[in-house]
Amino acid sequence: MTDQNGGPVLDTAFFRRWLAAMAAAVERAADRLTELDSAIGDADHGSNLQRGFRAVTTALEKDAPAAPGAVLTLAGRQLISTVGGASGPLYGTLLRRAGKALGDAAEVTQAELAEALRAGVAGVAQLGGAKAGDKTMLDALEPAAEALGTSFAAAAEAADRGALATVPLLARKGRASYLGERSIGHQDPGATSSALLITTLAATAEEAAR
Amino acid sequence: MNTGAPVGIVLVSHSGPVATAVAELARGLAGGGTTAPVAAAGGTPDGGLGTSAELISAAAEEVDRGAGVAILVDLGSAVLTVKALLAEGDELPQGARLLDAPFVEGAVAALVAASAGADLDAVEAAASEAYQYRKE
Numbered sequence: 001m002t003d004q005n006g007g008p009v010l011d012t013a014f015f016r017r018w019l020a021a022m023a024a025a026v027e028r029a030a031d032r033l034t035e036l037d038s039a040i041g042d043a044d045h046g047s048n049l050q051r052g053f054r055a056v057t058t059a060l061e062k063d064a065p066a067a068p069g070a071v072l073t074l075a076g077r078q079l080i081s082t083v084g085g086a087s088g089p090l091y092g093t094l095l096r097r098a099g100k101a102l103g104d105a106a107e108v109t110q111a112e113l114a115e116a117l118r119a120g121v122a123g124v125a126q127l128g129g130a131k132a133g134d135k136t137m138l139d140a141l142e143p144a145a146e147a148l149g150t151s152f153a154a155a156a157e158a159a160d161r162g163a164l165a166t167v168p169l170l171a172r173k174g175r176a177s178y179l180g181e182r183s184i185g186h187q188d189p190g191a192t193s194s195a196l197l198i199t200t201l202a203a204t205a206e207e208a209a210r
Numbered sequence: 211m212n213t214g215a216p217v218g219i220v221l222v223s224h225s226g227p228v229a230t231a232v233a234e235l236a237r238g239l240a241g242g243g244t245t246a247p248v249a250a251a252g253g254t255p256d257g258g259l260g261t262s263a264e265l266i267s268a269a270a271e272e273v274d275r276g277a278g279v280a281i282l283v284d285l286g287s288a289v290l291t292v293k294a295l296l297a298e299g300d301e302l303p304q305g306a307r308l309l310d311a312p313f314v315e316g317a318v319a320a321l322v323a324a325s326a327g328a329d330l331d332a333v334e335a336a337a338s339e340a341y342q343y344r345k346e
Contacts (some may be wrong), residue, residue, distance in 0.1 A: 084260035089294035
């Protein structure tokens with residue numbers, strides 16, 4: 001379904017499809033995420049997100065939230081409660097802040113979503129105390145939220161590029177930071193799953209605009 | 211605020227045994243008589259390493275006597291989960307607070323202070339002060 005400008009209609013069903021697609025993408029990527037995490041983390045990122053997004057899927061089926069904002073807040077809450085690692089409160093805060101920014105509107109514009117995502121990213125930065133270049137989720141999310149002002153495809157590209165760009169970085173947050181220079185040369189698992197969240201959003205938008 | 215009720219203490223660690231043992235240690239060092247309520251929220255519900263929002267909420271409820279709940283954490287996701295739960299608004303009892311304190315030393319200081327009838331501000335001050343104790 002498209003709006004009058006040919007863009008995707010961003011209604012409740014769209015946000016549910018996005019998160020369902022993310023849950024499926026996490027299932028496919030879980031082993032790779034855990035592998036990345038075993039290089040510089042504690043080898044649980046894939047399985048943690050798997051647990052979290054399975055809970056999101058169940059909650060969305062059970063509660064059927066009635067607005068885009070409510071879909072994101074409910075999902076965020078599930079992630080905080082079920083992930084069991086730092087990515088839970090971080091992704092949970094991302095989605096909850098974004099959901100709150102969207103309010104009760106039954107349908108939102110791409111510009112509103114971009115702004116909500118920026119609010120979510122600011123929440124992640126505040127909670128984790130990280131900034132761009134610290135080899136974290138933010139390295140994918142910040143450029144993606146900015147690029148979403150232009151297009152979904154640009155956001156996906158920016159997120160992927162941001163995740164790849166974490167390879168030469170020195171980790172400054174979380175367990176990976178204890179490794180110091182040995183964290184260099186590995187792609188950050190959190191930035192990788194963040195890119196997955198954004199590319200899934202872009203794919204869902206592309207499908208809706210078809 | 212001093213209601214006469216003790217401040218409750220919650221100890222959040224990535225490991226169940228660590229949280230439980232630090233609670234025991236704090237109780238032991240807090241000495242004779244009745245101590246303030248302290249509960250451990252360690253690891254995941256299935257006994258693995260990690261942080262459980264569910265266990266933290268349950269522990270906070272268990273020790274809440276209406277005078278506030280002081281939460282001490284070890285690292286990483288324990289810190290972030292408690293912060294996220296506090297931001298959530300209704301997941302933790304009214305007056306729950308994350309203390310900026312070392313886990314073991316802070317737990318002992320907090321429980322000693324709470325057991326002596328200190329209010330939440332004083333418990334927080336005692337626990338944070340534990341950072342000042344150098345070991346060199």
